[in-house]
Amino acid sequence: MTGAGTLGYRLVDADNHYYEPRDCFTRHIDAEHRDRTLRIVRTGDDAEVVLVGDRVFTFLDRPFRDKWVRPGGLREMLRAMSSGTFDEESGILEPVGKATQDRDARLALMDEQGVEAIVICPTLGVCVEHFVKDDVELTYAMLHAFNRWLDDDWGFAYRDRIYAPPLMSLLDVDRAVEELDWALGRGARVVHLRPGPQGGRSPADPVFDPFWARLDEAEAAVAFHISESGYNELFSVHWGEAANPSSHR
Secondary structure: OHHHHHHOOOEEEEEEEOOOOOOOOOOOOOHHHOOOOOEEEEOOOOOEEEEEOOEEOOOOOOOOOOEEEOOOOHHHHHHHHHHOOOOOOOOOEEEOOHHHOOHHHHHHHHHHHOEEEEEEEOOOHHHOHHHHOOOHHHHHHHHHHHHHHHHHHOOOEEOOOEEOOOEEOOOOHHHHHHHHHHHHHOOOOEEEEOOOOEOOEOOOOHHHHHHHHHHHHHOOEEEEOOOOOOHHHHHHHHHOOOOOOOOOO
């Protein structure tokens, strides 16, 4: 426990991440939405394209990862990308570790680093809602399927040390409360909302009071993680930029 030994106490980290497997949106999706959820489609030349609804998912270049940036290498990678010299074989990337997809391996790593508890966020999951915001039924079908996968693989409060927020949306307040009640019933102590307006309203609009009241009653917290909130689509096009560019570009 290097971190604990150095500091004299164990840390709480509120911005850990996991990497989702390829079936995170498809494992539990209902039959009606199977051909519209986020999914991998093979093209005629045997390449893979990630679709969500009827759109190509553009926000992440590689939503499903087998390599990640080595610790301390993010600035180096971004500089190389901006200069056009990025090379995957340069040593900036390394194979994804087991602790990014396995909760017991993550606990072992936390013990090694002197971390008592974490809020662990999606890498892909927080980026998807914007692409289906005009389809309420698909939005909630996808989020519930994702949340069931998350409960399977990580749990919402594993051993009271790994807190994995299920994804919520306020596009429809009744559906939001329904999903929230399900998640709280499965032990969720923190949930996630996409930052920014929700269905054309402020998240603080009184229309959403039933959702916030339920959270308050349960003494649960809300996490907001940066995502595709639609601001690119609102503003970048007026400057001649792409409406939905990839992140980290």
